[in-house]
Amino acid sequence: MHLTPAEQALLAGESGPAAQKSLQILATLGRIYGAERMIPVRSVQIAGVSYDNLGEAGLAWLAEMAAGGGRAQVFTTLNPAGMDVENYPALGISEAFAENQRCVLAAFEAMGVVTTCSCTPYLFGNLPHFGEHIAWAESSAVCFANSVLGARTNREGGPSALAAALTGRTPAYGYHLDENRRPGLHVQVTAPLTDTPDFGALGKVIGDLLQTRSVERVPYITGVHEDSLEHLKSFCASIATFGGVALFHMPGITPEADALGPPSEKITIGQRDLEAAKADLTSAEPDEVDFLSLGCPHLTLGEIERIARGLQGKQVTREFWITTSRPVKGMADRMGYTAIIEEAGAKFATDTCCVVAPIKGRFTALATDSAKACYYAYAKNGFKTRLLDFDELLAEAVR
Amino acid sequence: MTLRGRTIYPGEASGEALVSRMGISFYGGVDPDSGLVTEAGHDLEGQSIAGKVLVFPTGKGSTVGSYVLYRLKHNGLAPAAIINSACETITAVGCIIAEIPCIDQVDITQIAAGMRLEVDAERGQVSFQP
Numbered sequence: 001m002h003l004t005p006a007e008q009a010l011l012a013g014e015s016g017p018a019a020q021k022s023l024q025i026l027a028t029l030g031r032i033y034g035a036e037r038m039i040p041v042r043s044v045q046i047a048g049v050s051y052d053n054l055g056e057a058g059l060a061w062l063a064e065m066a067a068g069g070g071r072a073q074v075f076t077t078l079n080p081a082g083m084d085v086e087n088y089p090a091l092g093i094s095e096a097f098a099e100n101q102r103c104v105l106a107a108f109e110a111m112g113v114v115t116t117c118s119c120t121p122y123l124f125g126n127l128p129h130f131g132e133h134i135a136w137a138e139s140s141a142v143c144f145a146n147s148v149l150g151a152r153t154n155r156e157g158g159p160s161a162l163a164a165a166l167t168g169r170t171p172a173y174g175y176h177l178d179e180n181r182r183p184g185l186h187v188q189v190t191a192p193l194t195d196t197p198d199f200g201a202l203g204k205v206i207g208d209l210l211q212t213r214s215v216e217r218v219p220y221i222t223g224v225h226e227d228s229l230e231h232l233k234s235f236c237a238s239i240a241t242f243g244g245v246a247l248f249h250m251p252g253i254t255p256e257a258d259a260l261g262p263p264s265e266k267i268t269i270g271q272r273d274l275e276a277a278k279a280d281l282t283s284a285e286p287d288e289v290d291f292l293s294l295g296c297p298h299l300t301l302g303e304i305e306r307i308a309r310g311l312q313g314k315q316v317t318r319e320f321w322i323t324t325s326r327p328v329k330g331m332a333d334r335m336g337y338t339a340i341i342e343e344a345g346a347k348f349a350t351d352t353c354c355v356v357a358p359i360k361g362r363f364t365a366l367a368t369d370s371a372k373a374c375y376y377a378y379a380k381n382g383f384k385t386r387l388l389d390f391d392e393l394l395a396e397a398v399r
Numbered sequence: 400m401t402l403r404g405r406t407i408y409p410g411e412a413s414g415e416a417l418v419s420r421m422g423i424s425f426y427g428g429v430d431p432d433s434g435l436v437t438e439a440g441h442d443l444e445g446q447s448i449a450g451k452v453l454v455f456p457t458g459k460g461s462t463v464g465s466y467v468l469y470r471l472k473h474n475g476l477a478p479a480a481i482i483n484s485a486c487e488t489i490t491a492v493g494c495i496i497a498e499i500p501c502i503d504q505v506d507i508t509q510i511a512a513g514m515r516l517e518v519d520a521e522r523g524q525v526s527f528q529p
Binding site: 025029031032054061159 | 466
């Protein structure tokens with residue numbers, strides 16, 4: 001792998017131990033995956049922020065990198081944290097956890113990382129343009145950036161994303177290269193898609209299907225004519241969760257599809273497949289649900305407005321988390337949506353979510369409109385789940 | 400006998416071989432406070448990786464696993480070295496941040512549990528008496 005003189009200087013430790021360790025990580029990954037060189041990245045998004053996932057070891061590593069002079073070289077934001085730093089007591093988060101979570105955020109802040117914690121960085125200024133190289137870690141955001149925006153990133157882990165931030169570089173392999181962005185399987189969708197659970201179910205069907213194949217293949221998806229931001233972010237979250245998919249093409253919707261065209265091998269997905277996927281994600285009876293959440297991935301302002309309209313003048317009957325990023329919450333505050341939602345008894349869980357918060361075993365069953373949230377509710381936290389349409393969920397919350 | 404491979408993280412180490420034929424998930428599969436393999440049904444379940452030359456085909460699981468190697472090192476329970484058939488991101492990053500000598504692209508079928516291994520990761524080689 002070719003390193004420039006500037007990169008060799010970083011590797012020799014001339015900019016301190018944190019940058020040196022970062023370049024060691026990137027150069028080694030480059031060698032493992034056959035990169036010929038490093039490329040500059042325009043932005044970074046780091047996962048592994050919740051203390052629930054990092055633990056003592058992860059925090060110790062971040063503190064060591066901060067103490068070693070680590071400083072973000074490009075615009076860098078974070079994935080959701082384990083708690084809302086303002087509203088955590090209302091969400092039942094312990095003071096001991098809060099203290100550790102604050103230490104994690106302080107370490108990132110010391111390194112010049114923007115400590116807004118969200119899986120939808122593209123909604124508040126971490127918005128790469130077509131063809132731009134970036135190093136992002138959150139799987140749903142990676143899929144959105146590659147597919148919908150046409151930016152270029154691999155699925156980074158927490159340490160490799162941090163290393164990219166502290167050096168402004170990433171090894172050129174995988175989805176940074178044209179040859180790995182070509183579609184390998186044509187997926188034709190014949191089922192109508194109307195609400196978020198339809199897109200989540202479609203992501204699960206395609207994701208599960210790709211998981212059963214030994215070779216990683218980029219899906220080329222036809223038959224999808226709905227292209228709202230909210231539905232696409234839900235689809236990205238689901239296909240990344242169930243299939244590890246970092247890139248798909250959708251003609252008429254994603255920017256690289258038309259130039260590439262469909263591959264020859266084709267499969268068809270219909271209504272019955274989606275219904276089966278939805279049934280798989282629904283294990284709880286309606287009366288078992290003691291926890292509801294909307295905002296996986298984090299809500300847009302339009303979705304928060306829809307929640308405010310649905311809850312206005314009503315009272316929720318169960319624990320109900322509204323999860324979004326702090327910049328979007330700020331807009332909701334100004335528009336009066338926050339007051340309406342809180343008046344109805346629902347709780348904002350800002351810069352966190354039901355996937356990364358330390359809530360294992362606290363509830364019996366989660367109702368949500370997100371296929372990804374259903375997966376982690378069961379796998380990580382041991383909850384039963386119900387997958388509902390957005391408006392159905394609002395009706396359920398006040399039942 | 401000397402087997403050759405590729406340097407992932409340099410350094411010299413020696414120790415007893417602990418050999419798995421299965422992938423290892425450090426996050427959730429190894430206890431960072433005891434060094435014991437805890438994954439149910441794993442061929443190393445219940446064994447300690449501390450101070451051993453840990454030989455396995457490849458890593459798997461969550462990228463948070465890299466931090467488990469770092470924590471093991473701080474607890475004095477890290478393996479002396481790691482030898483893989485094909486190293487991946489989680490193990491490679493873990494070895495770099497915990498400074499554990501590591502080589503891959505080694506024919507690990509030649510190595511049996513209990514052998515005493517001399518690892519020179521800088522040169523990408525591992526030696527033993529067959």
